[in-house]
Amino acid sequence: MDVWALSAIAVGFLFYASALLAMGLVVVGAFLGPFPAQVQAATARQIAVCAVLALVLTALGFALRAAALTGDASGLTDPEMLMLLWQTPVGTELVLRVAGLALILIGLITGRGLDLIGAAILIAAFTQSGHVASSDWPGLRVVLGLHLAGIAFWIGVLPPLFRLAREEAYFEEAARVGHLFGQIAAVVVPLLLLAGLVMAWGLLGSLSALTSAYGLVLIGKLVLVSVLLGLGAANKLRFVPAMRRGERQAARHLVSSVRLEMFIAAAVLLVTAILTGGPSLPEPI
Amino acid sequence: MKQVLIAALMVLIAMPALAHSVIKQSAPADGDVLAEMPSQVVLTFTKKIRLTRVELTLGDSGTSLDLSEHKGFGTEFMLPVDVSGTGLFQVDWRGLGEDGHVMQGEFGFEVK
Numbered sequence: 001m002d003v004w005a006l007s008a009i010a011v012g013f014l015f016y017a018s019a020l021l022a023m024g025l026v027v028v029g030a031f032l033g034p035f036p037a038q039v040q041a042a043t044a045r046q047i048a049v050c051a052v053l054a055l056v057l058t059a060l061g062f063a064l065r066a067a068a069l070t071g072d073a074s075g076l077t078d079p080e081m082l083m084l085l086w087q088t089p090v091g092t093e094l095v096l097r098v099a100g101l102a103l104i105l106i107g108l109i110t111g112r113g114l115d116l117i118g119a120a121i122l123i124a125a126f127t128q129s130g131h132v133a134s135s136d137w138p139g140l141r142v143v144l145g146l147h148l149a150g151i152a153f154w155i156g157v158l159p160p161l162f163r164l165a166r167e168e169a170y171f172e173e174a175a176r177v178g179h180l181f182g183q184i185a186a187v188v189v190p191l192l193l194l195a196g197l198v199m200a201w202g203l204l205g206s207l208s209a210l211t212s213a214y215g216l217v218l219i220g221k222l223v224l225v226s227v228l229l230g231l232g233a234a235n236k237l238r239f240v241p242a243m244r245r246g247e248r249q250a251a252r253h254l255v256s257s258v259r260l261e262m263f264i265a266a267a268v269l270l271v272t273a274i275l276t277g278g279p280s281l282p283e284p285i
Numbered sequence: 286m287k288q289v290l291i292a293a294l295m296v297l298i299a300m301p302a303l304a305h306s307v308i309k310q311s312a313p314a315d316g317d318v319l320a321e322m323p324s325q326v327v328l329t330f331t332k333k334i335r336l337t338r339v340e341l342t343l344g345d346s347g348t349s350l351d352l353s354e355h356k357g358f359g360t361e362f363m364l365p366v367d368v369s370g371t372g373l374f375q376v377d378w379r380g381l382g383e384d385g386h387v388m389q390g391e392f393g394f395e396v397k
Contacts, residue, residue, distance in 0.1 A: 008387070069381055071340075071379055089385050131384065
C-alpha cells in the first residue's frame with residue numbers, strides 16, 4: 001500500500017466523520033430539536049463546517065483515487081484517469097455526494113426539509129461504490145443505507161448532548177434529549193447492529209473468512225463498537241435516569257461518557273475507512 | 286482514551302500489510318527464473334479490472350508496458366514486452382475494480 005492509497009484512506013476517514021456528522025446533526029436536530037438558541041446556533045455552525053469540509057474532501061478523494069491509479073502525482077489531474085473514475089460508480093457517488101451536501105447547506109439557510117433530503121441523498125451516495133455495491137446481493141445496499149442512517153443518528157446526537165450536559169443552565173434539556181435519544185436508540189441501535197451483522201455475513205459468507213485481513217479488521221471494528229455500546233448503555237441506564245431524578249452529579253459523568261464516545265466513534269470510522277479502502281474481500285478458494 | 290489511541294495507531298501500522306491483490310496468476314509467475322526474456326507478461330485476475338499502469342523495472346530503470354489495447358475491464362491481459370536484459374525484474378501493476386476500488390500489486394522474476 002503506497003502513499004496514494006494511504007492518503008485515500010485518510011481522506012476517506014475524514015469524509016466519513018464530516019459527512020456522517022453533518023447528516024446526523026441534521027437528523028437529530030429535526031427529531032430531537034429545537035435546542036436552546038446557543039446550542040442550536042453552534043449545531044448549525046457545525047453542520048455548515050462539516051458539510052463544506054466534506055465537499056472539499058470529496059473533490060480531494062476523487063483526485064487522490066486518480067493518483068492511486070497512476071501511482072504518481074500526475075494522476076491527480078490526468079484526464080484519462082479522472083474520466084475513467086467518472087464513468088464508474090465512483091462518478092455517481094461524486095454527483096450524489098455533492099448534491100446531498102449542497103442541499104444540506106441550502107437547507108441550513110432556507111429551513112428544514114431540504115437538509116433532510118440532502119442527508120438521504122448522502123446516504124444513497126455511500127451505497128454506490130465499495131464492497132457492498134459490488135456484492136451479488138443488491139439488498140445489501142438497502143441494509144447499508146439503514147446501517148448508515150442509524151450511525152449518523154447516533155453520532156449526530158453526541159455534540160449537542162455534550163454541549164447541553166456540560167452547561168448547568170441546560171441540565172433539564174440535557175436530561176430530556178438524553179432520554180428521548182435513549183428511547184429512539186432502543187429501536188435504532190439494535191437495527192443498525194443487525195444491519196451491520198447482515199452486511200458482514202453477506203460480504204464474508206463464512207466464519208472462516210474472519211481470519212482474512214478484512215475479517216481481522218472487521219473484528220477490530222466490532223470490539224470498538226462493543227465499547228461504544230457499553231458507554232451508550234451506561235448513558236441510557238444510569239446517567240440519564242439519574243439526571244431525570246435531578247442528580248446534578250450525573251451530568252458530569254454523562255459529559256465524560258459522551259466525550260469518550262466521540263473518540264471511540266472516530267476510531268470506528270477510521271477502521272471503517274480501512275475496511276472500505278484497504279483489504280480486498282477474501283476470495284473463495 | 287490512551288488505549289483507544291494506541292489501538293488506532295496499531296491499526297495504522299498494520300495497514301501496509303492489507304494491500305489489495307486480486308491477481309489470480311501471472312506469466313511469468315512470481316519467483317520464476319527464465320533462460321530468456323519473455324515476449325509478453327500475462328496477468329489474470331479473479332475479478333474484472335481496468336489496468337491503468339503496469340511498470341516493468343530492472344534495477345533503476347523502469348518501463349511502462351503498453352496498455353493501449355486494454356482500455357476496458359477484463360480478467361486477462363497479455364501485455365507485449367519490448368525490453369531486454371538479464372537480472373531481477375519487477376512488475377508493478379495498478380488498476381480499477383468495477384466497484385471503484387483501486388487495486389495494486391507486484392511480482393518479480395529473474396532472467397539469467
